[in-house]
Amino acid sequence: MTKTILFDLTNAKLEKFMADMGQPRFRAKQVMDWMSRGAPDFSVMKNLPISLRNDLDAVAQTLPVRVVKKLQSTDEQTTKFLLELNDGERIECVLMRTSYGNSVCVSSQAGCAMGCKFCASTLLGLKRNLTVNEIFAQILVAQWELRDDKFADKPIHPNGDANNNDVSHIVVMGTGEPLQNTKNVIGFIERANREMGIGWRRITVSTCGIVPGINELIEWGRPINLAISLHAPTDELRRKIMPIANKYSIQETMDAAWRFTDLHNRQLMIEYILLGDKDGNLLNATTECAEQLVEIVHGKNCMVNLIPWNTVAEREFTSPSGNAVHRFQDILIKNGVHTRLRRERGTDIGSACGQLRISG
Ligand code: SAH
Numbered sequence: 236m237t238k239t240i241l242f243d244l245t246n247a248k249l250e251k252f253m254a255d256m257g258q259p260r261f262r263a264k265q266v267m268d269w270m271s272r273g274a275p276d277f278s279v280m281k282n283l284p285i286s287l288r289n290d291l292d293a294v295a296q297t298l299p300v301r302v303v304k305k306l307q308s309t310d311e312q313t314t315k316f317l318l319e320l321n322d323g324e325r326i327e328c329v330l331m332r333t334s335y336g337n338s339v340c341v342s343s344q345a346g347c348a349m350g351c352k353f354c355a356s357t358l359l360g361l362k363r364n365l366t367v368n369e370i371f372a373q374i375l376v377a378q379w380e381l382r383d384d385k386f387a388d389k390p391i392h393p394n395g396d397a398n399n400n401d402v403s404h405i406v407v408m409g410t411g412e413p414l415q416n417t418k419n420v421i422g423f424i425e426r427a428n429r430e431m432g433i434g435w436r437r438i439t440v441s442t443c444g445i446v447p448g449i450n451e452l453i454e455w456g457r458p459i460n461l462a463i464s465l466h467a468p469t470d471e472l473r474r475k476i477m478p479i480a481n482k483y484s485i486q487e488t489m490d491a492a493w494r495f496t497d498l499h500n501r502q503l504m505i506e507y508i509l510l511g512d513k514d515g516n517l518l519n520a521t522t523e524c525a526e527q528l529v530e531i532v533h534g535k536n537c538m539v540n541l542i543p544w545n546t547v548a549e550r551e552f553t554s555p556s557g558n559a560v561h562r563f564q565d566i567l568i569k570n571g572v573h574t575r576l577r578r579e580r581g582t583d584i585g586s587a588c589g590q591l592r593i594s595g
Contacts (some may be wrong), residue, residue: 300376
């Protein structure tokens with residue numbers, strides 16, 4: 236028998252569900268409170284009678300995602316969750332504890348259709364879009380992890396000190412292309428803002444450059460952060476590593492991106508992986524590429540995140556040497572481009588960029 240996912244019910248439906256089990260209305264409220272903190276199952280709901288917890292467990296589950304595996308990086312700052320959805324598909328999300336807060340990287344799709352040559356997420360193609368609840372549940376899983384130690388045995392006091400134990404930032408940069416699932420991604424962001432109080436400016440959506448999707452974000456009008464996965468400074472080179480480049484030119488993509496950031500007076504984040512071919516020759520990390528990249532971003536409000544490629548076993552690329560990386564970055568800096576080398580988090584647990592994959 237498939238279990239009812241209580242998180243997917245409206246308050247009224249949950250009350251009805253509990254009433255059918257002979258339970259008063261306040262029990263529904265208690266269950267809802269626990270779920271909105273990310274309670275993974277009923278056993279943790281200490282203010283419910285044990286018999287009720289058991290009865291619920293027999294017919295229902297809390298969230299639409301179930302943690303199958305949890306991996307902790309050796310520095311304990313990064314936690315990766317392998318999650319199973321109700322139809323058996325698997326996705327991942329990553330919690331990163333940083334000096335500026337607790338950031339969660341969420342997936343927007345199971346698998347990915349984009350086919351970027353350097354990325355692990357797309358190896359098995361697209362399975363399906365995630366629902367609003369499935370995306371939202373990922374931050375609840377992270378939230379539960381953050382609060383776990385402190386509150387393991389007691390209900391959380393609503394006025395209790397958050398004490399840095401809240402999710403404060405969201406990046407939609409996990410598996411999938413968010414702008415192929417724009418409606419649900421927007422629904423998710425609206426909800427995270429409304430129900431968890433996460434400010435627009437602490438939320439970032441990363442896209443490989445789906446122009447109509449960027450236009451939808453413009454229409455939507457919320458001042459979130461936008462990240463563009465550029466990865467090459469010419470259409471010719473970009474087409475070799477990112478199939479989406481056959482559909483939209485760099486010019487079209489960047490025009491849409493600047494329109495978005497100009498509208499909200501935000502800095503555009505540009506992601507740029509540094510790649511070598513399998514023999515170690517620089518691909519998109521040559522001096523010439525750096526100069527071409529400067530041309531694209533010159534005078535614009537943006538931050539270029541340089542990401543030395545993280546190894547994906549099935550992919551035949553290499554990561555440029557430290558020297559090559561610094562040479563590339565120096566050219567950007569000398570030309571007044573804001574840039575930083577992304578400090579990879581969680582490489583030891585396969586949760587760095589492009590390493591998220593279904594097998595976990
Ligand atoms: N589809 C979205 C979001 C997911 S990818 C997008 O393309 O932006 C998140 C970031 O990780 C992207 O910039 C992606 O290009 C990058 N990435 C993918 N594989 C990588 C790898 N092996 N090493 C480093 N970065 C990678």
